[in-house]
Amino acid sequence: MLTSIGKFSKSFFIKLLVGIIILPFVFWGMGDVFRGGNQNVIASIDSEKVSTQEFVEYLRRLNLNKEQIKNLPKTDLIEKILSEYIGKRVMALEIEQLGIIVNDVSLRNMIKNDDLFFKNEKFSRIEYEKFLIKSGVSAPQFEANIAEQEKRRQFLSFLSGGIIVPEIMVKQEFRKENQTKTIKYLDLEKYHLKKQPSEQSKKELYEKNKNIFFTEFKSIRYAEITPEKISGSAEYDEPFFKQLDIIENNILDGQSFDETVKNDNLEIVTIQKINAKKENEKKIKIKKLPDSLFKKIYNLPSENAPEIVELNSKYYLVEVLSIEKKNRPFSDPEVQEALNAQLNFKNKIENNTSIIKDISMGALDKDRFTKFASENNLTIKDYKVNNLKQNEIFSEGIIKRIFLTKDGEVDLISNNTLTKSFLILAIKTDYKDIKKNSNEYEQYEAKARLNLINKIYQTHDRSLNEKYKVELNQRTIDRVKNSF
Numbered sequence: 001m002l003t004s005i006g007k008f009s010k011s012f013f014i015k016l017l018v019g020i021i022i023l024p025f026v027f028w029g030m031g032d033v034f035r036g037g038n039q040n041v042i043a044s045i046d047s048e049k050v051s052t053q054e055f056v057e058y059l060r061r062l063n064l065n066k067e068q069i070k071n072l073p074k075t076d077l078i079e080k081i082l083s084e085y086i087g088k089r090v091m092a093l094e095i096e097q098l099g100i101i102v103n104d105v106s107l108r109n110m111i112k113n114d115d116l117f118f119k120n121e122k123f124s125r126i127e128y129e130k131f132l133i134k135s136g137v138s139a140p141q142f143e144a145n146i147a148e149q150e151k152r153r154q155f156l157s158f159l160s161g162g163i164i165v166p167e168i169m170v171k172q173e174f175r176k177e178n179q180t181k182t183i184k185y186l187d188l189e190k191y192h193l194k195k196q197p198s199e200q201s202k203k204e205l206y207e208k209n210k211n212i213f214f215t216e217f218k219s220i221r222y223a224e225i226t227p228e229k230i231s232g233s234a235e236y237d238e239p240f241f242k243q244l245d246i247i248e249n250n251i252l253d254g255q256s257f258d259e260t261v262k263n264d265n266l267e268i269v270t271i272q273k274i275n276a277k278k279e280n281e282k283k284i285k286i287k288k289l290p291d292s293l294f295k296k297i298y299n300l301p302s303e304n305a306p307e308i309v310e311l312n313s314k315y316y317l318v319e320v321l322s323i324e325k326k327n328r329p330f331s332d333p334e335v336q337e338a339l340n341a342q343l344n345f346k347n348k349i350e351n352n353t354s355i356i357k358d359i360s361m362g363a364l365d366k367d368r369f370t371k372f373a374s375e376n377n378l379t380i381k382d383y384k385v386n387n388l389k390q391n392e393i394f395s396e397g398i399i400k401r402i403f404l405t406k407d408g409e410v411d412l413i414s415n416n417t418l419t420k421s422f423l424i425l426a427i428k429t430d431y432k433d434i435k436k437n438s439n440e441y442e443q444y445e446a447k448a449r450l451n452l453i454n455k456i457y458q459t460h461d462r463s464l465n466e467k468y469k470v471e472l473n474q475r476t477i478d479r480v481k482n483s484f
Contacts, residue, residue: 082472410424
């Protein structure tokens with residue numbers, strides 16, 4: 001239901017319906033308490049029970065995709081969804097205690113004032129009914145969701161309403177991004193490359209992970225479904241789509257690829273043993289198969305499970321005949337590349353960890369910065385950072401970290417992938433000024449307010465963790481995981 005409504009989320013309150021993120025109520029801090037107990041109860045909040053049935057109904061409404069459902073027993077997705085659901089239930093308890101309500105008049109006004117349902121600049125009941133039909137929900141369901149989201153919005157406003165942001169906080173927020181920083185820095189790439197992976201270490205890693213170094217070859221086949229074949233017409237008209245529906249229903253009922261082809265006299269194209277690069281075992285690229293159609297077929301997860309796919313207004317019956325995995329040898333260039341990349345990454349983590357430890361213990365400070373460069377044959381470079389977008393050397397994320405480094409301090413700063421690592425010595429900082437009546441001031445006041453609100457939410461979250469005793473029934477959770 002929510003997935004359908006999301007397609008129409010252009011207006012303000014529709015965005016509220018699908019877009020309010022209840023950040024402080026995810027409950028990862030609640031200290032998971034797993035118990036045995038009643039199979040019909042998946043969790044409890046104080047004395048209130050959360051039944052397995054109501055949670056499964058909630059789970060089904062999320063419209064998980066096939067891959068997510070397939071992997072439920074192997075992942076913690078169920079736990080995350082349950083945690084989010086419990087957070088919503090706790091919020092509902094808090095809303096009830098505060099006496100927050102949305103009466104029928106308020107609800108009616110919210111709907112009647114939303115321009116999504118306007119025609120000729122005024123509310124149209126017909127437009128509203130059309131929206132409900134397209135969304136696949138009834139009016140009571142939709143209106144109950146609107147009321148629920150409005151109560152949540154009022155609750156969050158209650159927590160954060162009336163905040164006055166001190167000027168000093170606005171200036172602090174502004175200074176985080178608006179300063180001129182004079183620094184010395186060392187690019188650590190050469191330092192990391194000093195230690196190259198040995199053949200022994202690569203062989204050990206290969207042997208431990210042999211099962212992930214393979215090439216998957218799939219034998220596939222397809223047949224184009226044309227109007228001439230199934231309806232006797234040259235047009236993609238109503239008779240064609242009626243017959244296409246019949247074919248699709250037959251496949252869903254278990255009809256095989258061969259039976260379908262025979263019944264409708266379709267022409268089969270079969271390609272034996274092809275990998276994800278569209279190459280056969282001899283590494284010859286298959287050119288007769290369009291890339292877009294190949295991806296559709298190759299990504300099918302199961303063998304002998306025919307499907308109908310649509311591509312560029314054409315329709316195909318497709319199937320994976322067989323899947324074969326072939327181990328890649330240690331000498332394979334791509335295997336070597338992967339092993340080198342993994343070991344180099346591990347080396348960078350170890351090197352950076354050692355440097356950070358030295359910095360934290362005072363063994364690498366501004367006085368030892370030059371010595372570290374000399375011992376490791378690294379060149380010290382002078383640089384002046386003027387703004388966040390100065391990306392000649394440093395990315396925006398790294399510059400933000402540089403701006404947080406105090407004068408005289410040494411810091412190691414890397415990007416998320418560790419492809420760039422720098423040792424920074426901050427020399428001098430010149431701060432820029434912000435005028436109180438400027439547009440910039442409003443912008444940074446909003447940022448400061450958001451940070452303050454998040455802190456309030458986090459504080460409230462901690463208080464809720466202490467207020468409510470939440471227990472999860474792990475046996476029932478496992479049973480739910482394996483029931484899909």
